[in-house]
Amino acid sequence: MPARNAARNGRPRIPEATVSRLPVYLRALLELVGEQVPTVSSERLAELAGVNAAKVRKDLSYLGSYGTRGVGYDVSFLVDQVGRELGMTRDWPVVIVGLGNLGRALANYRGFSNRGFRVAALLDTDPALIGEQVGDRPVRHIDELEAAVAEEGAAVGIIATTAASAQEVADRLVRAGVTAILNFAPVVLSVPDNVSLRKVDLAIELQILTFYQNQQNRLCPAATPSP
Amino acid sequence: MPARNAARNGRPRIPEATVSRLPVYLRALLELVGEQVPTVSSERLAELAGVNAAKVRKDLSYLGSYGTRGVGYDVSFLVDQVGRELGMTRDWPVVIVGLGNLGRALANYRGFSNRGFRVAALLDTDPALIGEQVGDRPVRHIDELEAAVAEEGAAVGIIATTAASAQEVADRLVRAGVTAILNFAPVVLSVPDNVSLRKVDLAIELQILTFYQNQQNRLCPAATPSP
Numbered sequence: 426m427p428a429r430n431a432a433r434n435g436r437p438r439i440p441e442a443t444v445s446r447l448p449v450y451l452r453a454l455l456e457l458v459g460e461q462v463p464t465v466s467s468e469r470l471a472e473l474a475g476v477n478a479a480k481v482r483k484d485l486s487y488l489g490s491y492g493t494r495g496v497g498y499d500v501s502f503l504v505d506q507v508g509r510e511l512g513m514t515r516d517w518p519v520v521i522v523g524l525g526n527l528g529r530a531l532a533n534y535r536g537f538s539n540r541g542f543r544v545a546a547l548l549d550t551d552p553a554l555i556g557e558q559v560g561d562r563p564v565r566h567i568d569e570l571e572a573a574v575a576e577e578g579a580a581v582g583i584i585a586t587t588a589a590s591a592q593e594v595a596d597r598l599v600r601a602g603v604t605a606i607l608n609f610a611p612v613v614l615s616v617p618d619n620v621s622l623r624k625v626d627l628a629i630e631l632q633i634l635t636f637y638q639n640q641q642n643r644l645c646p647a648a649t650p651s652p
Numbered sequence: 653m654p655a656r657n658a659a660r661n662g663r664p665r666i667p668e669a670t671v672s673r674l675p676v677y678l679r680a681l682l683e684l685v686g687e688q689v690p691t692v693s694s695e696r697l698a699e700l701a702g703v704n705a706a707k708v709r710k711d712l713s714y715l716g717s718y719g720t721r722g723v724g725y726d727v728s729f730l731v732d733q734v735g736r737e738l739g740m741t742r743d744w745p746v747v748i749v750g751l752g753n754l755g756r757a758l759a760n761y762r763g764f765s766n767r768g769f770r771v772a773a774l775l776d777t778d779p780a781l782i783g784e785q786v787g788d789r790p791v792r793h794i795d796e797l798e799a800a801v802a803e804e805g806a807a808v809g810i811i812a813t814t815a816a817s818a819q820e821v822a823d824r825l826v827r828a829g830v831t832a833i834l835n836f837a838p839v840v841l842s843v844p845d846n847v848s849l850r851k852v853d854l855a856i857e858l859q860i861l862t863f864y865q866n867q868q869n870r871l872c873p874a875a876t877p878s879p
Contacts, residue, residue, distance in 0.1 A: 442669065444864070448856040456840065511859045511863045512865060513859075530754035530757055534854055605865045607858055611762060611763050623860065626679060627757075630852050631769055631808065632678070634848050635744055635832060636671055636674065638807065638808075638831060639742075
């Protein structure tokens, strides 16, 4: 009974919007670790994460972190805390299906490994790709999907196939035991309720960017004289 | 004077969180258009967008859209309205710098064109790539960056280079007149205040996904008997 267990943990449920900001905080914190910065104020963390300081303090309070007045938050303690919340303390083997340009970019992506994600297997249907080394793994035939998931104990699958193949791949990943799927294919997938699914849309970031651009043009049209 | 103009537009400023959801609504709405669905309830739109219905109604109210009780929102009207807000009514020529796997994936990405983004120029430093056709554009030498931006009237630049080159590329894009930059390089860039900048981190989506996975494991550990 999730609700009862949650209550027993003695913590309120973390709001979805906070969850979506935790990785952003973590990225900022990892940058500070890299710069050997020992403590950080909520203002500085807010600046790095692109939100306001009150929101940072509120978000971190859900994790039971309140910082020290005049000092701020201990960076490495906060990394542990946010990292634990994000499941970083365990190793997450990831299988990538579809080794087109995007799949290759993901297989070579350096941002995964320092955050607990290990590319464990690469799968494709194209006979010409099988056996090719991408990153540090060989591409395996899609027929080995079930075996690869089992061997690696992979709970996470990334779908970087065409839209047409994506649902079939998702079904196979789920049957093989994957419980979290990140979908880059431009199609809406359906998965059972116990499987977490997120869809990444590369155009969305561009749209947010141009929204602000558009607002700026509207508010400050270059050709309009000041009132 | 932005504040004064904003007031004159007679509309409150749209909150940042709402802005970040508008492209998600738009994507869901474009799917409905594809399925020739004429109207949509806030509940259905909420389901497609992965938020709650009250939030959808609140968000759309900032745009002056309130729907019709018992009928819902007119899909094509809402597409126009959200699209206008996102700057989709104009054509956004985009230059992509860096034609590695990720740059290629972006140059070939089909989700851009139906949302107003046109890949106008591709630039790289690697002599072996110059002249190669990627998507439907040839790769040009980085020395032509300024010329390409001017010819195409590009306001948007996508950086898909290595971390080491990204700041220099950003500086050149800004000097050439680009006012919105989407950065995929794993590095924090600095740009002048009048330039919009967003950083895409492919590991963030994975972390949100595994956070929920982790919560589920914590709440419902497979090996723990029911209380």
